[in-house]
Amino acid sequence: MRLLLGIGGSDDSWHALTQTAERAAEAGDSLTVAILDNPDTEMSPDEIESKVERTLSEYDLEPDIRHLEGDPGAMLVEEGDGGEYDQIVIGGGERSPMGKIRVGQVAEFVVLNAETSVTLVR
Template identity: 85%
Template sequence: MKLLLGIGGSDDSWHALTQTAERAAEAGDSLTVAILENPDSEMAPEAIEGKVEETLDEYDLEAEVRHVEGDPGAMLVEIGDGEGYDQIVLGGGQRSPMGKIRVGQVAEFVVLNAETSVTLVR
């Protein structure tokens, strides 16, 4: 399976990276990690890439890592749909105090607009 993982440095994106790397290593999936612009993240893109590489090394997994500029949701949809990915994977947000799921703006855009299957990891 050809997977595209979007990561912007948030806690839920790190969880998605770990889950996806573990699955890709077990299943032999092809993984591309797209580092997205995230104004809410305090981490620089280079620091995000370093942490991604460390995680990939933990699972002895080779993956393409690319930096994506522009609107993160639109770019993930464009890459996922345009480059033949089987699945787009994103951190899926958090639960509110009332137990409802809060999905971030990027995840919502991707879910609503991608023709490629989308998996939200919580």
């Protein structure tokens, strides 16, 4: 399976990275990591890329890493729907105190607009 993982540097994106790396290593999936613009993180794109590389080396994965500039949701959908991928993976979502799922703005955009299957890791 060809996976596209969107990473913006948030805590949920790191959780999604770990979950996706475990699955890709176990299943032999092809993994591409898209580093997204995220104004809510203090990490630079280069710092995010370094952390991605360190994490994936623990799973003996050497993914294709791409930097997507612009609106993160739109860019991830555009990249994912380009025909190369079987699935888009993105972190996001948490439970509210009432037990409802709250999905981040980027994750919501991707889930609602992608033609490619989307897995939301929470």
